[in-house]
Amino acid sequence: MTTTTLSARRPRFGFWTTVVGLLLVPFLIITFLRFTKGLGAVTNLNDSFPWGLWIGFDLLCGVGLAAGAFTLTAVVHLFNLKRFEPIVRPTVLTGFLGYGFVIVALMFDLGQPWRIWHTIIYWNTHSVMFEVGWCVMLYTTVLALEFAPVVLERFGFHAPVRLIHKFITPLVIAGVLLSTLHQSSLGSLYLIVPSKLHPLWYSQLLPLLFYISAIGAGIGMVILESYLSQRAFGRHLEMDLLEPLARGMVVALGIYGLMRLQIISRNGSFSAITSFSYEGKMFLVEFVLGVLLPVGLLAFRKLRTNPTWLVTGAFLAVLGFVVNRLNVSVTGMERAAGARYLPSLMEIIVSVTLVGVGMAVFALAVRYFSIFPEPKPAESDH
Amino acid sequence: MTMGLLFDATRCIGCGSCASACKEQNKLPGEVEERTTAYTWTTVKPVEGTYMRKLCMHCQVPTCASVCPVGALTKSAEGPVVYDAKKCMGCRYCMMACPFDVPKYQWDRPVPIIGKCILCAGRITKGESTACATACPVGATIFGKRDDLIRDAQDRIKQNPIGYVDHVYGLTEAGGTSVLMISSVPFEKLGLKNDLPSEPPALRTWQVLSNIPSFVAVWGVFLYGIHWITARRDEVAKAEAHTQSEDRR
Numbered sequence: 100m101t102t103t104t105l106s107a108r109r110p111r112f113g114f115w116t117t118v119v120g121l122l123l124v125p126f127l128i129i130t131f132l133r134f135t136k137g138l139g140a141v142t143n144l145n146d147s148f149p150w151g152l153w154i155g156f157d158l159l160c161g162v163g164l165a166a167g168a169f170t171l172t173a174v175v176h177l178f179n180l181k182r183f184e185p186i187v188r189p190t191v192l193t194g195f196l197g198y199g200f201v202i203v204a205l206m207f208d209l210g211q212p213w214r215i216w217h218t219i220i221y222w223n224t225h226s227v228m229f230e231v232g233w234c235v236m237l238y239t240t241v242l243a244l245e246f247a248p249v250v251l252e253r254f255g256f257h258a259p260v261r262l263i264h265k266f267i268t269p270l271v272i273a274g275v276l277l278s279t280l281h282q283s284s285l286g287s288l289y290l291i292v293p294s295k296l297h298p299l300w301y302s303q304l305l306p307l308l309f310y311i312s313a314i315g316a317g318i319g320m321v322i323l324e325s326y327l328s329q330r331a332f333g334r335h336l337e338m339d340l341l342e343p344l345a346r347g348m349v350v351a352l353g354i355y356g357l358m359r360l361q362i363i364s365r366n367g368s369f370s371a372i373t374s375f376s377y378e379g380k381m382f383l384v385e386f387v388l389g390v391l392l393p394v395g396l397l398a399f400r401k402l403r404t405n406p407t408w409l410v411t412g413a414f415l416a417v418l419g420f421v422v423n424r425l426n427v428s429v430t431g432m433e434r435a436a437g438a439r440y441l442p443s444l445m446e447i448i449v450s451v452t453l454v455g456v457g458m459a460v461f462a463l464a465v466r467y468f469s470i471f472p473e474p475k476p477a478e479s480d481h
Numbered sequence: 482m483t484m485g486l487l488f489d490a491t492r493c494i495g496c497g498s499c500a501s502a503c504k505e506q507n508k509l510p511g512e513v514e515e516r517t518t519a520y521t522w523t524t525v526k527p528v529e530g531t532y533m534r535k536l537c538m539h540c541q542v543p544t545c546a547s548v549c550p551v552g553a554l555t556k557s558a559e560g561p562v563v564y565d566a567k568k569c570m571g572c573r574y575c576m577m578a579c580p581f582d583v584p585k586y587q588w589d590r591p592v593p594i595i596g597k598c599i600l601c602a603g604r605i606t607k608g609e610s611t612a613c614a615t616a617c618p619v620g621a622t623i624f625g626k627r628d629d630l631i632r633d634a635q636d637r638i639k640q641n642p643i644g645y646v647d648h649v650y651g652l653t654e655a656g657g658t659s660v661l662m663i664s665s666v667p668f669e670k671l672g673l674k675n676d677l678p679s680e681p682p683a684l685r686t687w688q689v690l691s692n693i694p695s696f697v698a699v700w701g702v703f704l705y706g707i708h709w710i711t712a713r714r715d716e717v718a719k720a721e722a723h724t725q726s727e728d729r730r
Contacts (some may be wrong), residue, residue: 139588146518146585149576177704179711210571210586210593214551217570221551227686228550228574230693272704276697290685291548291578294677306689 116462119455126452129445133207141445148432152442155428157204157450159285160421161197162235163309166317167324168194168242169278170347176271183340185472188249189328190321192464195242196457198235207449227287234281241274249468283310289427295435298368299382300427308358312389315351316420318344319393322413326406331462334471336406345397345409352416356390381422381430389419483560484605485539485627485659486614487634490666491644493525493532493621500524502616506601519585519596523613531664533671534622536613537562537583537598538651539659540681545575545584547683553595554584560627560659561600569594580655580677600659627659634663656681 133141144151171190175183206212218232245267248260263270286309289296302308322341329336363369372379393416402408429440442450464470500513503523514521516535523536543562546554553568554575571593575584587593601611609615610624617623623630631649638645650668651658654677662668669675 135591137588137590137593138586145588146516146576147582149573149586173704177708177711179708179715210573211569212571214568214570217551217568221553221568223547223549223552225547225683225687225690226550226552226574227690228548228572230690232550268705268708272701272708275704276701279700280693280697284689287686287689288574290689291544291682293682293685294580294674295577303685 116459119452119459122448122452122455125445125448129449130207132445133449138208138210141443141449143440143443143446145438147436147438148440150428150432151440152429152446152450153204153208155425156421157208157453158201159424159428161201161204162285163282163313163420163424164316164320164417165194165197166278166282166313167321168197168245168317169238169275170314170317171321172245172271173275176267177275183344186321186325186337186340188246188470189324189465191242191245192249192461192470193320193324195239195246196461198239198242200453200457201235202239203453204450227284227291231281231284231288234277234284238274238277238281241270241277244270245274249470253468279310282313283307285309286427292432292435295432296427297371297378297431297434298366299363299371299378300431302362302366304358304362305427308355308362311351311355311358312420312423315348315355316389316416318348318351319413319416319420322348322409323417326410326413328461328465328471332465332471338404338406338409341409342403345403345412348413348416349394349397352390352394356386356394359386359390378430378434381426385419385422385426387419388415389423393419483541483558483627483659484600484624485560485630485661486536486600486611486622486624487630488534488622488660488662489634489637490531490533490621490662490664490671492619493534494619495525495527495532496618497525498616498618499534499613499622502612503598506604506612507599509596517583517585519587519594522596522598528672529666529670531666531671532621533664534662535672536660537600538581538654539598539600540655541657541659542655542681542683544578544580544655544682547681547686548574548578550574557602559602559605561602561605562597563599563602564595564597566594578682580674580682627661630661634661638663653679655679656683 129141138144142151142153167190171183171187174180175187205215209215215232218229218236223229244263248263251257251260283306286305286307289301289305290303293301321344325336325341328334363372372382393412396408396415397403397412402412433439497513500521500523503509504513504521507522509520509522511520513524515524515526517524523534525532525534527533539560539562540556543554543556546552546556546562549569550572551568551570553565554562555565556562571586573584573586573595575595576582576586584595584597586595601609601613604611614622614624623633625633631652634649638647638649644665645663646665646667648668649661649663650673651661654674656679662673664671667675
């Protein structure tokens with residue numbers, strides 16, 4: 100790697116670098132408090148609200164928004180649409196970092212995180228959490244293997260790279276299978292609470308809803324991340340790849356939106372929306388941001404081919420997705436719990452810092468490994 | 482034979498002996514609190530002109546045991562739903578899932594565990610009654626075989642239909658529980674859920690989880706099939722391009 104390419108990729112001290120830098124000190128103090136005084140000292144969690152931001156955002160959104168990785172590897176390696184190859188590496192890296200983020204967040208949220216390996220030796224196959232644990236463990240390994248060639252190449256280890264390439268199809272299939280299982284299982288986690296979760300969100304189809312919305316928002320995340328790296332590293336936006344991806348996102352979110360409406364009309368909870376109840380309002384926020392606007396905007400070719408609108412649509416889809424997961428895990432549970440939950444500032448700081456660290460690691464990786472395709476020296480070869 | 486408790490709210494005088502005995506038996510720190518916590522496994526409180534106990538219901542098919550990823554919660558043969566703190570990693574899914582909101586957490590400890598009534602499992606295996614039932618001075622909480630308790634409860638309702646709501650709480654709720662309750666006041670007014678399905682919630686997830694092996698097989702073959710077809714299509718296209726260029730030559 101020569102210094103010229105490095106300097107060409109020199110990242111600016113952007114927003115996220117600053118945020119991480121500023122938050123690192125309070126983050127360390129909170130970490131210390133968390134492990135010396137207990138969860139109650141730093142979170143707003145209590146016996147009526149045992150799961151909060153770290154599950155609703157860090158776990159549910161961290162895993163969900165990393166869905167771009169399995170979607171894109173399937174598109175390229177299974178559906179054989181090789182033209183998307185250039186954005187596979189950054190997407191797989193985002194996926195890997197996303198899962199890393201989830202695992203670190205669990206280190207904060209679990210009461211006794213040093214026992215996380217207990218899922219390996221104590222089995223309960225009736226538990227959705229058991230399945231999620233195993234899938235996350237295995238899929239993080241798959242993502243690491245899928246990304247390994249980038250690192251191995253950099254240090255000149257070619258034999259293991261050849262080995263991975265040889266087994267790329269079974270590896271990708273394993274990745275898609277594991278993702279399908281645990282993306283949907285995050286929804287299955289809530290199947291057990293029919294008497295607690297508000298009917299606007301509870302459905303026997305929760306696993307399918309979680310899976311499809313993760314594909315939609317995962318694609319949105321790929322677009323968003325292309326935009327962010329384009330801004331940070333002065334790259335051009337691969338509109339010829341992102342535009343068809345946006346079409347996929349519109350289809351996924353469209354199917355998802357229709358399913359949501361059908362379920363709600365069938366279980367008769369439309370009145371909760373029309374009466375503008377607390378849950379109804381939160382549903383509208385989620386549905387307008389995450390489904391109606393992105394689908395409505397990006398269904399039009401003119402808007403989809405315009406970088407600004409494309410990125411706006413993708414951003415809304417991701418935002419709506421986050422609101423949805425928080426609605427399932429917090430809003431929808433509040434009535435049954437008889438309590439309101441708002442995360443404490445300390446909970447928020449931990450989550451934001453971890454996201455920031457993830458972004459900083461991404462920026463570093465882009466600097467030292469060849470994540471994005473090298474701009475061709477002369478645009479003459481096609 | 483599974484054992485259980487029958488709580489008759491009409492007989493309770495609210496003295497709190499059960500709650501104190503529970504604290505002592507299970508060596509729980511502090512005074513009896515207002516609500517059940519990780520350190521107060523049972524309470525008795527005045528509600529709607531009667532007294533109501535709160536404790537683990539010890540479901541026949543416990544939701545908590547079904548959701549625990551490490552199997553720290555289990556239903557023992559004698560009836561109690563017991564907790565192995567050594568396995569627990571603190572995911573708190575049991576708290577989320579419990580239809581009766583029973584498991585509580587030690588939020589104030591750096592090495593926290595779940596706290597909940599274990600139906601004095603140690604005493605039961607020795608053939609003794611639970612601490613709360615033993616302590617009750619008026620027989621409001623009695624210990625016995627679940628089947629006998631159900632018969633007893635139904636007899637009491639039959640003999641005094643005006644004095645009781647015609648329902649044994651725990652007979653079918655969430656698939657049935659080892660702790661049964663009868664009262665003169667409708668249970669929903671006493672803070673108990675009256676809309677719990679008689680089908681154990683655990684079955685809902687098992688319907689999904691039990692399909693995983695067949696799903697993996699079908700989806701795996703399907704995905705490989707897609708790859709096979711698309712890769713073959715590429716090969717054919719390449720071969721055709723090759724022959725065409727040969728022809729041109």
